[in-house]
Amino acid sequence: MTTQPQPVLNPLAEAANATIKAENATVFDLLSERGKRFFFPAKGILAQGAEAKQKAKTANATVGIATENGAPMHLQVVGQYYQGLTPAEIYDYAPSFGKPDLRAAWAKKQRDETPSLGQALTSLPIVTNALTHGLAVVGDLFLDPGDEALSSDLMWENYNLSWETRLGARISTYAFFDNKLTGFNMEAFTQALFSRKGRKLVVALNFPNNPSGYSPTKAEAGAIINALIAAAEAGTKLVVVCDDAYYGMFFDDACEKESLFGRLAQAHQNLLAIKIDGATKEEFVWGLRVGFITYGVKGGTKALYDALEQKTGGIIRAVISNVSMPGQSIVLKALHAPDFRKQQAEKVEILRQRAAVTAIECRKTEYADCWDVYPFNSGYFMCLKVKGVLAETVRQKLLEAHGVGAIALGQTELRVAFSCLTEAQIPGVFSAAAAAVRACR
Numbered sequence: 001m002t003t004q005p006q007p008v009l010n011p012l013a014e015a016a017n018a019t020i021k022a023e024n025a026t027v028f029d030l031l032s033e034r035g036k037r038f039f040f041p042a043k044g045i046l047a048q049g050a051e052a053k054q055k056a057k058t059a060n061a062t063v064g065i066a067t068e069n070g071a072p073m074h075l076q077v078v079g080q081y082y083q084g085l086t087p088a089e090i091y092d093y094a095p096s097f098g099k100p101d102l103r104a105a106w107a108k109k110q111r112d113e114t115p116s117l118g119q120a121l122t123s124l125p126i127v128t129n130a131l132t133h134g135l136a137v138v139g140d141l142f143l144d145p146g147d148e149a150l151s152s153d154l155m156w157e158n159y160n161l162s163w164e165t166r167l168g169a170r171i172s173t174y175a176f177f178d179n180k181l182t183g184f185n186m187e188a189f190t191q192a193l194f195s196r197k198g199r200k201l202v203v204a205l206n207f208p209n210n211p212s213g214y215s216p217t218k219a220e221a222g223a224i225i226n227a228l229i230a231a232a233e234a235g236t237k238l239v240v241v242c243d244d245a246y247y248g249m250f251f252d253d254a255c256e257k258e259s260l261f262g263r264l265a266q267a268h269q270n271l272l273a274i275k276i277d278g279a280t281k282e283e284f285v286w287g288l289r290v291g292f293i294t295y296g297v298k299g300g301t302k303a304l305y306d307a308l309e310q311k312t313g314g315i316i317r318a319v320i321s322n323v324s325m326p327g328q329s330i331v332l333k334a335l336h337a338p339d340f341r342k343q344q345a346e347k348v349e350i351l352r353q354r355a356a357v358t359a360i361e362c363r364k365t366e367y368a369d370c371w372d373v374y375p376f377n378s379g380y381f382m383c384l385k386v387k388g389v390l391a392e393t394v395r396q397k398l399l400e401a402h403g404v405g406a407i408a409l410g411q412t413e414l415r416v417a418f419s420c421l422t423e424a425q426i427p428g429v430f431s432a433a434a435a436a437v438r439a440c441r
Contacts, residue, residue, distance in 0.1 A: 012039035016307040023304035024297060026237050026270045030200060031311075035141035040314040046096060065092065082326060089329035096317040097309065098127025098292075099325075102332040106292055109335060110275070113247075116262030117296075123305035125275075125292035126312045127323045131245045134276040134291045136162045140315050142202055142239045143169040149202040150192055152176035154374075154383070154413070156210045156243075169202075176212065181372055181385075184220045186227070193231040201236055203228070205260060206243040208250070208379030211407070211415040213355075215378040221256035225263050232268035240264050244277040248344070251352040252377035265296025272297045279331045281380070284347055288327035351380070351419055354426065358382055358418040361430045370437040371414070380419035384433070386412050389440040394433070397440050402432035 009017070017036055021028040028036075041047065049062040056062070066073040072091035082090050097103065106125045111117055128134040135158065143149065145168030151159055153173040163169045174192040178185045193203075205224070207215045216224060232238055242261040250257050264273035278291030295308050316322065334340055355376070362373050362382065369387065376382040386394055391408040398404045406429075407415040414433065421429060 007037065009037060010039050012042055012310075013037055015039075016310050019303050019307040023301050023307075024269060024272075024299065027272050027297060027304065027308075030142055030237055030239050030272055032140070032142055032144045032147070034144075035311060038141070038311045038314040038318075040096070040310040040317060042310075046317065050095070063093075084333070085326065085329055090326045092325055094127070094322045094325045094328055096313045096322050098125070098323060099328045099332060102127065102328050102335075103292075105332055105335045107294075110259075110277075110294065114258050114262035116258055117265060120266040120296065121300055121302065121305070122265055122296040123294055123300075123309055125294045126309055126316070127328060128276075128278070128291040128293055128316070129320055129323050130280050130289040130291040131243065131276055131278050132158055132162070133289075133320070134278070134293050135159070135241070135243070136166070137293060137312060137315050138202075138239070138241055138274055138276065139163045139167050139169065141311060143167050146170065147200065147202065148172055148196070149204060150174070150196070151204040152189075152206075152209070154209060154212045154409075155204070155206065159204060163202075176209070176214075177374060181374060183375060184214070184216050184224070186220065186223050189224065190227045193227055193236065194234075196236060197231065198235040199237070201231075202239040202241065204241045204243060206245070207256075207260070208246040208377075210246065210379065211381050211409055211413065212374045212383045213376030213379040213381040214374065215250060215252075215255045217254045218256045221260060225260060225267065228264065228271060229267050232270035236270065238268075238271045240271055240273050242273060242275045242277075244275060246281050246379040247277055248282050249348060249351060249380065250378045251355045255377050261294070261296060265300075266298045269298050279334075283331060283334055283344070285327075285331065285334075288330060289324060290327045290331045354418045354421060354423055355382075357423045357426045358416070358421075361427050362416075364430070367430065367434045370434045374413075381415050381417050383409070384414045384416065386414050386437055389437055393440045394436050397436040398433055401439070402436065404429055404432045406433070 016039055052060050052062040071087040074087055074091050103124050128137060139162055143163055147169045149163055149169055149171045151171055151173055154176040159171060164171055174188040175185045228240060242259055244259050247259060259275060261273050261275040273296045275294040279285050280291060293312060295305055371384040371386050374383040374385060391412050391414045394414055395406055395408040398406055409415055
């Protein structure tokens, strides 16, 4: 069998690798082979165009756009739908790393919401095409075929699609809830980490969780962090992905309301924390597709983070070039709007009220023979553990006989998105679900 020659590394990739290895050898070891190859073309078209933008006072013939009257050329039939944005904020290309002012504004927002970060140095957030893209970029940088990622058994299906199907990594799971369905299964999580002692491991932490709608209590969050630190001290080389897609949707005072990234970003030299977040759910702008990747590790330096940002920007450049300029412009303006926090809180309160009604309805004693309820206290969703029949069978019956849509996950889990139900609809959804369960037995 002929051995395929290894591709020659670009000097820029070699330089970034050397910087990462010098600043934190564990972070270098965590990189996938693809991650080690990637770089941002610092002397390429984008870089030369950026340089010309600063210095070309006579004429700038570098940028691959058409201009007219000193602004990007555009059609009025398009422009009429964008009120309050300049042509440059709509039609121009954004940098592969994202609009600089948006990155700075999001970094400030992260720190305002995460006091536990303190003065710890992290990377500047890099703009992604929302969270799915962010998870894909993380996979590209840190997962080789056969590498292992650890997640709870209740997880978003895109982890499988992106990391297993696309990249050939392996996802192992632990039981998310304890046997009595009272809270996070700390024993299972700790055992999963302990059994992989001394290896490279990517750990996904998704809170509020999709599909269960559960966030750890403050005590559980502390225990999760301590378990990860213990694993790092035992020699496990960790990438911990904080999937904060539903951040801010907390409905119980017992919830840990800070991202675990704040403490993990300065937890241990063997633990690279990566925060994946975005405007998608936090600003209720699902279709704008604006997310962020942020890196943090104990003792991390500007040189280390610059090198990681260069690799991340290189992957973005290679795959999508950059993220939508109007989407970024709108998100930035929203962040700076005086009423942003007020309006955001009003929408979260609506969801909290829906969650409260859901909690009452789904736990009615008359449904005890139909399902158990997984704990939920945050996010968009809750899950039923259906009794005596397959969840998919119930889903089909619920849809065909009652006109009610829900999502079947695994053998017994039925996910209900209370986020898109009115309070008046919620009782009927659960009475119909119970009827469907009983009819299918």
